[in-house]
Amino acid sequence: MNNQEKLKSAIEQDFNPTNNYKEIIKKMEKVRKMKRINDLLKWSLVPICIIVVISGIVFSNYNKDNNNLLENNPYVDKKDNIILNINDLSKIGMTKLDADVKIVNDVNIPYPFKANEELYIIPSDLTQNKNFIVYTKKDKNSNEYNVIANYTMLITDGNDRNIEIKYSKDQQPLRDYYFNEDNSKITIINGINLKIYQYEENFYTSFSYNGYNFDIETSNITEQEFANYLISIFK
């Protein structure tokens, strides 16, 4: 490569369209998340049931040479001697996913954990708790939203830091994100198998526990806060 090609390559790297695209999608996703949390909090002020289209993300293999291999960034919890295998989604792209649902708030929902909530290590600023039931239609042609997709517990600071716990008895909770889990590394905590993912400031995990299928998604929660919370569930 001659000097001109080297300089050209450096400049093109700086204005890389793929990187710019990823940044744009990331910003779209941030706006979407903030809107969703704000909407949930707004709706939860009064008992209400609303029908919405939730749109989410599909993490996909934007870079073809990536071959969908997820990098693993292990987190070591020295206190409990547990290694969390965190599968890194930051190098793959995203597309959108839509789901037509009915969300009911201010309802009693079954409590999915074994111990009381007070025993779990939740960041002290996440003081607001909201419960929801998400319903879907039996099929596309149906007009009734009568199938429980999942229960949702939202623990939030009322702003952009939150933990969303979705769980369901008979099926996987409805996700507003999707990615290929084939190459994911498993984490085992007290005999429970978990798949843990990270995308920027968001952590995702899925596992089965206490007769429920769980998806937990966090926003703007640090790795340590996420690890503390997760480990405390299975103690």
Added chain:
Amino acid sequence: MTSQSNLYKFNDIYDKTHLDLLKYVIIKCHNVSDTNDIIQETYLELWNIINKKKLNNNNIKSYLISIANNKIKKHYTLLQKIRTISIYEKNDKDMELIDLLEDKINIENFVIQKDNWLTIWKYIKSKKNQDIPKVFYLYYVLELSIKEISKELKKSESYIKNLIYRTLKELQEKFGKGGYS
């Protein structure tokens, strides 16, 4: 229209317009380092417009350029604009000398030993005279001629040649070894 089909539409527009928008923003912005931010803000605005179903498909490129123009205006305060107007130290003798040079100034004649061109590009971008990174982008990436660049930037050909010559010489002194060959 679902947000999924909106995204396909967005992706299609992005693929078709990104390079043209990049060139436009680089030429028009006050600081080349802001280019990516302005481009991202422009496409985010486009995304909002697509979702509000207010997109007129007739001339999407011109439409994007007008969004980018607004973003550039909003990006800089008046004070920043004044600060970033830079005056390249002119040396009339040099200008005359450079006018005698061939239009094609060959970067290969400069022995730049440090093989980190990202650092060199970062250095070029940090120049007070932001015409320098603009000229380097247009000349070495888009491979426009001196004449074409002078039209794009509305500057004289001598000025463009002078910028390239002086900057290459400076790069040689800062990053190279053995002097100009």
